[in-house]
């Protein structure tokens with residue numbers, strides 16, 4: 001894989017909207033699992049850490065006050081545009097930041113922090129700890145952290161298979177055939193294979209269940225729940241900000 005591709009992978013995806021168009025249904029299902037752990041009923045503040053193109057916004061209820069942050073301006077711009085398209089700009093804000101530096105946020109502001117497939121791209125455990133501690137610093141006491149990261153069993157074929165099945169069940173046979181033959185071959189070739197290579201070469205982090213749990217605990221969180229998502233290709237962890245430390 002060329003250096004240019006590697007460096008500009010997300011940016012090109014966000015600007016061209018290919019990232020949105022090629023995301024497999026199983027990825028959206030993982031976002032729905034994130035939403036399943038959010039507080040119901042009352043309004044709360046959520047930080048989407050490494051928000052990318054802001055896809056999570058599609059799944060959030062009206063009582064969520066959303067802040068997105070990403071290293072890439074293209075991600076922040078796309079998220080703000082999505083908020084406009086969805087008609088939710090009044091409760092959405094964004095800023096550009098590197099999670100490995102202290103975040104430009106006043107105080108412990110967030111009830112919930114979500115890192116959906118973002119922290120695993122930080123190559124060393126030191127950098128991931130730094131990012132988690134920076135996130136912890138802007139969370140309210142007892143705030144909720146929800147992370148999804150790829151697993152050591154990441155399997156592009158399983159992701160596509162599950163995605164086709166989900167589309168067939170929800171949108172019918174025609175939609176699933178279109179995805180299967182016209183969309184997902186590109187998803188696999190351009191997206192999933194690249195990610196799988198990054199994981200197997202160790203450039204990005206693939207997790208065991210215990211590894212994800214340990215990483216959260218070490219950064220000062222108390223893990224409440226871990227489950228597998230994304231056709232067994234990722235783990236989703238839910239933790240509380242521990243009040244001490």
Ligand SMILES: C[S@@+](CC[C@H](N)C(=O)[O-])C[C@H]1O[C@@H](n2cnc3c(N)ncnc32)[C@H](O)[C@@H]1O
Nearest residue numbers: 050051052055070071072097098099116117118
């Ligand atoms: C796989 S994308 C996930 C985007 C989004 N969370 C989603 O689920 O669609 C990974 C995102 O993490 C962001 N990212 C990686 N390292 C980062 C860092 N150090 N600080 C902030 N964002 C970062 C990338 O720019 C990219 O947008």
